[in-house]
Amino acid sequence: MKTLLASMIIIVAVTTAAFPQNINWRSLGEDQQNIIRFNFGYDGGVAAQAGYYRTFTLIRPVATGIDVSVPMGNNLLDDYKVRLGVQVELLEIDGFSATFRLNSAFRRYESELVKISSFGADYAVVAGYYSPTWSVGGEFGLDKAITSRLMHTDRMKESFPGIKDGWYVPTGGHWFYGIHGTKTLGETLDLSLKAGATMAQRNDENAAVPLYLQLGFGVRF
Amino acid sequence: MKNQFLLFLAAVLVMTAFTSCEILDPGVPGQLVPLTVDEDRSLPSISVNGTMLHAETFGNPTNPMIVVLHGGPGGDYRGLLNLKKFSEDGFFVVFYDQRGSGLSKRHNKATYFSENIFIDDLGAVIKYYRRPGQKVILMGHSWGAMLATGYVNRYPNEINGVVMMEPGGFKWADAEAFIKRHRSMNLMGETINDYLFLDQLITSSDHILLDYKAGLQNAAGSAPGNKLGDAGPTPSWRSGAVCAAASFEYVKDHPFDFTSNLSQYRTKVLFTYGELDVAYGTAHAELVSSAYPNVQLVEIKGSGHEIPYFGMDNFYPIAKSYLNTIK
Numbered sequence: 001m002k003t004l005l006a007s008m009i010i011i012v013a014v015t016t017a018a019f020p021q022n023i024n025w026r027s028l029g030e031d032q033q034n035i036i037r038f039n040f041g042y043d044g045g046v047a048a049q050a051g052y053y054r055t056f057t058l059i060r061p062v063a064t065g066i067d068v069s070v071p072m073g074n075n076l077l078d079d080y081k082v083r084l085g086v087q088v089e090l091l092e093i094d095g096f097s098a099t100f101r102l103n104s105a106f107r108r109y110e111s112e113l114v115k116i117s118s119f120g121a122d123y124a125v126v127a128g129y130y131s132p133t134w135s136v137g138g139e140f141g142l143d144k145a146i147t148s149r150l151m152h153t154d155r156m157k158e159s160f161p162g163i164k165d166g167w168y169v170p171t172g173g174h175w176f177y178g179i180h181g182t183k184t185l186g187e188t189l190d191l192s193l194k195a196g197a198t199m200a201q202r203n204d205e206n207a208a209v210p211l212y213l214q215l216g217f218g219v220r221f
Numbered sequence: 222m223k224n225q226f227l228l229f230l231a232a233v234l235v236m237t238a239f240t241s242c243e244i245l246d247p248g249v250p251g252q253l254v255p256l257t258v259d260e261d262r263s264l265p266s267i268s269v270n271g272t273m274l275h276a277e278t279f280g281n282p283t284n285p286m287i288v289v290l291h292g293g294p295g296g297d298y299r300g301l302l303n304l305k306k307f308s309e310d311g312f313f314v315v316f317y318d319q320r321g322s323g324l325s326k327r328h329n330k331a332t333y334f335s336e337n338i339f340i341d342d343l344g345a346v347i348k349y350y351r352r353p354g355q356k357v358i359l360m361g362h363s364w365g366a367m368l369a370t371g372y373v374n375r376y377p378n379e380i381n382g383v384v385m386m387e388p389g390g391f392k393w394a395d396a397e398a399f400i401k402r403h404r405s406m407n408l409m410g411e412t413i414n415d416y417l418f419l420d421q422l423i424t425s426s427d428h429i430l431l432d433y434k435a436g437l438q439n440a441a442g443s444a445p446g447n448k449l450g451d452a453g454p455t456p457s458w459r460s461g462a463v464c465a466a467a468s469f470e471y472v473k474d475h476p477f478d479f480t481s482n483l484s485q486y487r488t489k490v491l492f493t494y495g496e497l498d499v500a501y502g503t504a505h506a507e508l509v510s511s512a513y514p515n516v517q518l519v520e521i522k523g524s525g526h527e528i529p530y531f532g533m534d535n536f537y538p539i540a541k542s543y544l545n546t547i548k
Contacts (some may be wrong), residue, residue, distance in 0.1 A: 037505060044421040045414035072416055073411030079418050118422050145422050149255075159456060164252040172424035195309050200424045205431060207420035207464065208226045216357055 022126050023053070024135040024182045025061050025089050025097060027190065032220040035065070039192075043213035044207070045071035045079075048193075049214075061089040078110040097137075098127040107145065112154040118148035119169065128180070135180045139196070144173035173201035177210065192216035247425075253433040254459045256417075259326045266325075267317070269345035274316035275324035278350070280308030285356040285381070285548055288315045288347060290365030294339070295435070295465030297323025300455030301362060303533040310541055312358075315350055319368075321464030323457070328426045333467035336477050347379070358382040360540075360546060364528055367391060370512075371479040373486050382547040383490040383513075384399060384540055386528040387519075388500055391477035391483070391512050395505075403448045403500035415441040421430050428463055437461035450497030450525025480512040487513045491543040495524040495532060517543065 023035070031057065039049040051067030063070015069081040085103040092098075101124045109116040121144055148171040152163050178196015185191060194214045200206045245252060250260050258275045267275045267395035275297075287307055291298045298316040305316050308314045314495065318325040320342050321333060332338065347357055357380055359369035374391075389418045391397030410548035416438045436459065443454035492510040494501050503520065510516045519539055524532025 019277035045417040046408050071414040072409040073414045075411060108423060109418055109439060113437055117424055128366055148422055162251060164245060166243050168245045168247045170249060172422055203426040208417060
């Protein structure tokens with residue numbers, strides 16, 4: 001039963017798709033279906049992010065894509081986050097728009113004591129006003145580390161020989177809420193700014209720095 | 222079609238890897254962090270002041286007693302066990318993990334909203350082991366040295382000597398200044414981002430996961446190149462995350478002052494600090510130690526903050542000489 005449940009969790013986490021960037025649907029030209037974006041800021045660490053997104057229409061505007069986020073440090077690729085996702089604009093009335101965003105996320109962390117591989121998902125509702133040249137809005141969602149594989153190093157096992165490696169379910173989650181804005185530059189470029197706060201799920205202890213802030217630059221083509 | 226197949230294949234591969242391993246509940250005791258003394262009765266412990274403390278002793282119980290006080294709050298005495306060497310020099314050495322720390326029993330957060338609880342526990346430990354007429358020396362490291370001073374400030378006539386290793390400060394403002402200096406980090410560096418990234422992966426209100434995460438984060442803070450001048454982390458059993466968080470939360474609204482009565486303590490104390498701890502330094506040592514009217518102030522060469530572990534060779538003869546004046 002546990003195996004079946006774990007398998008379902010993994011499939012949901014891997015196959016659901018969404019990405020964290022909020023699309024200004026009104027700024028997209030008819031021939032602009034691709035977006036490349038670069039972001040830098042604070043999101044669980046000082047991190048740089050790059051992403052690619054593809055837009056199309058299925059009754060409502062939809063975008064899918066992938067982004068990779070890497071926290072700063074001497075060993076750049078020992079920790080990283082990869083997200084696959086989809087956004088769907090649910091409704092739009094005179095520039096006011098509401099979008100549902102759904103992500104799957106894979107995180108990797110490595111230190112002298114442990115290697116962690118974590119599958120998760122984040123869900124958000126994004127709403128605001130979107131014009132062809134700028135947008136402003138808010139977001140609210142949940143970012144959950146659903147299952148994490150903890151593999152401890154020899155050094156950790158020397159300290160605590162009884163420590164158990166394996167897949168642990170669940171391990172963590174944060175609610176997040178914030179504001180975002182974009183400004184187009186010319187026909188193809190965007191600047192974006194996102195800022196907000198996080199709150200640990202249930203009665204969990206909050207993050208050491210329960211904030212996020214991201215400045216971005218995008219190209220539409 | 223091809224993309225859908227690749228995605229399905231990836232899911233199958235991941236599922237296969239996943240299902241070959243056992244699924245674990247992080248809330249089960251003993252999997253991520255060691256059991257505490259109330260969970261494992263085979264561990265050495267004493268029951269005092271409404272709690273169970275992980276404790277052990279070395280030496281003849283009738284000899285002058287040294288009570289070793291670890292740092293934190295929320296640390297443990299595993300990295301201080303070098304100090305049991307003083308049991309070979311005619312002392313009875315008592316180690317204990319403070320309430321909510323190490324392998325001692327955990328309590329809810331509100332329990333730690335008081336500096337008195339740690340002082341009261343220390344008094345109970347002394348009472349547990351002390352024989353009539355037996356001399357008592359407090360030997361504290363970092364927060365433990367602050368705790369020792371808090372006890373002496375309250376009970377100056379009960380303690381025959383004090384050995385201190387880099388107390389952060391006997392007033393909260395001094396301790397806070399030291400903490401800010403040693404915690405200031407390069408925001409673009411590996412250490413701070415290793416520390417923060419863990420918050421995405423692990424959240425909890427449970428002692429087990431919180432202690433586990435604190436252990437990983439504390440190790441990140443002790444990485445080579447740290448401002449405390451230590452070569453790396455010291456051995457520990459288990460971090461007391463709730464105890465530490467509650468203590469720091471409490472002190473912001475209730476800053477302590479352990480010097481109000483310290484002028485009454487005329488016995489010479491030994492105050493040591495590490496040469497390599499750039500966050501501490503001679504100026505801070507002179508400032509903090511000046512609260513005692515009779516101080517032997519010594520810089521331990523070749524050591525950072527973790528004097529009992531990395532600086533024991535240089536610390537031992539100095540401390541032994543001081544202790545022999547008390548016997």
